[in-house]
Amino acid sequence: MRCPSSPRAARPLRVALSAVLLLVGGGCGGAQPAPFERANVLLIVVDTLGARHVGTYDAPGVETPHIDGLADSGALFEHASSTAPWTQPSVASIFTSRMPSKHGVTNLLHRLPDDAVTLAERFSALGYRTHATVSHFLIGHEFGYEQGFDELDASPVSGHDGLSSPAVTDGAIRFLESVTQDERFFLFAHYFDPHFLYRHHEEFDQTSGYGGNLVPAMPVWALREMRSELRPKDLAYIVGLYREEIAYTDHHIGRLLTRLRELGLDENTLIVFTADHGEEFMEHGWIGHTRTLFDDLLHVPLIIRPPGGIRARTLSAPVSTLDIAPTVLELVSSDARDPDADGRSHAAAILGREDDETEQRxxxxxxxxxxxxxxxxxxxxxxxxxxxxxxxxxxxxxxxxxxxxxxxxxxxxxxxxxxxxxxxxxxxxxxxxxxxxxxxxxxxxxxxxxxxxxxxxxxxxxxxxxxx
Ligand SMILES: [Zn+2]
Structure with missing residues (x-):
């Protein structure tokens, strides 16, 4: 429900003022203000990033310093599961807090129905400026994912063999630089480079010692067709390329986070970092995604960093990416709730106000x-x-x-x-x-x-x- 007294730009909540304004009554109708009432929200989703390939999830030899840095001042969910092992249904679940069979996007070319209520629509109703920069057309205009966004910029889309992280970050930065002091924003940044094809990045090299027949950026169907012949060193090479793509993406996420700080927005921006699904590398006989519900695909990173950061906290209870929307809404708005959400809020656990949930979820x-x-x-x-x-x-x-x-x-x-x-x-x-x-x-x-x-x-x- 929209707060009638809070049109866009009506409440200039800058950092230094926020605590005072909260004390004198953030929210409306006397409702208890949210812990970070009307904070900005930055939602970063990396396509095809399994938790076991992120440094802070104890991945051996993986360096993702910027993602890890979010965990150093936020809440890290050790056991977060995606609702589906591929992009469209998973992202729609993050947006709507509905299972795929409920939001309706279950197969390739399905469209997110117009009656779905997305996180962007909820923020738009709260008077936020809403912007998306995406690198995959399957979550673009053609499929209904623009709902609620003032603007969805799909110009970074460059296909499986292109590189899009620089353009995603540049687009997100352009948006941040356009935000005025009176505006609140919800920004969705979607990165794609870890998705196959797996390209080599010299500056993040993890593959230089390889002496086999594989080369960077091979079509995934070609890798699948030779999968029975792949030796451990070949698989290590493929995973190495994939992790170079992750490191490259992490670098560009770092540019975005740096600019957020330079613009003075870090202290009043809630950051959510996650992925839509992981990737299989023959752990169960396949390369890629879509086919199974093993944790190779379902276990995704999830880090929620409140504005300005908190003492690092690790939450070990199983959670779902369905929980992102209810958690974010509870943290930043006393007005917006979704009683029919399939997910649940972890706001209290993030803030250390209650123990990690021990009940059987x-x-x-x-x-x-x-x-x-x-x-x-x-x-x-x-x-x-x-x-x-x-x-x-x-x-x-x-x-x-x-x-x-x-x-x-x-x-x-x-x-x-x-x-x-x-x-x-x-x-x-x-x-x-x-x-x-x-x-x-x-x-x-x-x-x-x-x-x-x-x-x-x-x-x-x-x-x-x-x-x-
Ligand atoms: Zn995906």
């Missing part, structure tokens, strides 16, 4: 990926219809096509190699019951929201290497 993930067109055998390989439930250490995955059930203990077996299904009937049934209930609900969640895959969209997908 139930988290779901799902994928219904059936590419519209392409070379039949490659399309067939990427198909996936699966659901998953996470409760405590346990994760149960259901393959809806084969009716196979896979149960993993993520604490004892973080790489999810040992299927425990069938070892404990009571445990199996409890989790299976939760997952079947979710599956029944998703069947009736909403009608298919697909866009007809018109020729223009297919052509763009061909240009980007999605279909061949």
């Amino acid at each position: 139930t988290i779901f993930a799902e994928v219904s990926f059936d590419p519209a067109t392409g070379i039949p055998e490659r399309v067939e390989q990427k198909r996936a219809f699966k659901t998953a439930v996470v409760r405590g250490n346990l994760k149960l995955v259901h393959d809806l096509e084969t009716d196979a059930w896979d149960l993993f203990d993520r604490e004892r077996d973080p790489l999810e190699r040992r299927n425990l299904w069938g070892e404990n009937a009571a445990r199996d049934e409890e989790l299976r019951g939760a997952l079947l209930q979710f599956e029944r609900a998703r069947e009736t969640a909403r009608p298919d929201a697909s866009n007809a895959p018109d020729e223009e969209k297919l052509e763009r997908l061909r240009d980007l290497g999605y279909v061949h």
Whole structure:
């Protein structure tokens, strides 16, 4: 609900004044002000960045100093799960705090329905200036992701073989430099370079010692076709290239964070850092994403850094990227709540006002990926219809096509190699019951929201290497 007394630019909350203004009554209607009432919000999403490839998540040999720096003065969620293993449904879940089957974006070329209420729309209603700079057309205008943004800049989009991080940062900085002192903003910056193709970056070299046959920027389908021949040193080379892309992206995120500080906005800006999904490198027989619900893909970094920073805090309870929107809204607004959100707020835990949640949280993930067109055998390989439930250490995955059930203990077996299904009937049934209930609900969640895959969209997908 919009606060009637808070039109855009009506409340010049600069840092030095914010505490005083909060004391004399931020918010409206006598509501308790939020901890960071009307702070700016910067949401950074890196495409295809698995948590296990981020330095602060104890990735060996990985240097991501700027991302790690956010964790040094913010709350790091050790076990954050994406709702889906590919871009469109995952980003829509971050925006709406709805599971894919509820917001309706479940397959390639689906459009985010107009009746979805996005985080940008909520901030727009609060009088914020809202801006997005994105590097993937699947989350651009054609698919409804511009909802709520005063402007969505998709000019950094450059396809799978291009580099877009410099343009994303430049666009985000241009926006920051245009913000006036009286304005509050919500800025969404989406980076794409870790997504295949994996390119070499000399200045972040992790591959120079390699002496095999692979080269940078090979098509991912070519890597997949030779996957049975890949030796450990080849896989290390591919992962090395991927991590060079991550380091390169981290560098450009650093430029954005530096400019935020130079502009004096750091002290009044809440920063959220996350990813839409990770990437598989043969841990389970595949390279890329979309196909499985292993933590290779679902485990994403999530760091929330309140304005000006806080004492570093690590939260270990399982959370979902569904929780981002409710958490952010509770931290910066006493007016905006979403009682129907699928996620929940972690504002109190971030601020140290309550212990990390110890109760059994139930988290779901799902994928219904059936590419519209392409070379039949490659399309067939990427198909996936699966659901998953996470409760405590346990994760149960259901393959809806084969009716196979896979149960993993993520604490004892973080790489999810040992299927425990069938070892404990009571445990199996409890989790299976939760997952079947979710599956029944998703069947009736909403009608298919697909866009007809018109020729223009297919052509763009061909240009980007999605279909061949
Ligand atoms: Zn993605």
